Amino acid sequence: MELTILGLNKKKVVGLNQNLNELLANFQVYYQNLRGLHWNIKGKSFFELHVKFEELYTDSQEKIDLIAERILTLEGNPLHTFDDYIALSNVPVGKNISNDIKSVELVVNSLSELIKIERNILEQSDDANDEGTNAMMSDFISEQEKTIWMLKSWLA
Numbered sequence: 732m733e734l735t736i737l738g739l740n741k742k743k744v745v746g747l748n749q750n751l752n753e754l755l756a757n758f759q760v761y762y763q764n765l766r767g768l769h770w771n772i773k774g775k776s777f778f779e780l781h782v783k784f785e786e787l788y789t790d791s792q793e794k795i796d797l798i799a800e801r802i803l804t805l806e807g808n809p810l811h812t813f814d815d816y817i818a819l820s821n822v823p824v825g826k827n828i829s830n831d832i833k834s835v836e837l838v839v840n841s842l843s844e845l846i847k848i849e850r851n852i853l854e855q856s857d858d859a860n861d862e863g864t865n866a867m868m869s870d871f872i873s874e875q876e877k878t879i880w881m882l883k884s885w886l887a
C-alpha cells in the first residue's frame with residue numbers, strides 16, 4: 732500500500748479529494764445563492780434576513796477556503812472554475828428570489844444537500860483513517876444541522 736506524506740492510503744485519498752471537490756463545487760453554488768438572496772430579499776423580513784444571509788455567506792466563504800486547503804493538504808487540486816462547479820453541483824440554483832419564505836426554503840434545501848455530501852465524505856475519511864477531514868466534516872455537519880433547525884423553526 733502506497734502512503735501519502737501524511738501516512739494515508741494514496742488510493743483512498745484520491746477518492747476523498749474527488750468528493751471534497753464535489754463539496755467545494757456545491758458550496759460555491761450555495762455561496763452565490765446566499766449573495767443573491769442577501770442582495771434581493773424584500774418584504775417585512777428584509778432587515779432580519781439581509782443580516783442572516785450575510786452571516787451565512789461569510790461562514791460559507793470560510794468553509795470554501797477550508798475545503799480547498801484540505802484538498803491541497805491531501806495533495807489534490809481544488810476546482811476553481813464556474814464550469815466545474817455547475818457540472819458537479821446538486822445544490823439548487825436560486826435565481827431572482829426575493830420572497831422571504833422561498834429564500835429560506837432554498838437555504839434549507841441547499842444545506843440538506845451539503846450535509847448528504849459531507850456524510851459521504853465522513854464515511855470515506857473514517858475508512859481512510861483521515862482524522863483531519865473527519866473532524867472538519869463533523870464540525871460542518873453539526874453547525875449546518877443546527878442552522879436547518881433554526882431556519883425550519885422560522886418557517887413554521
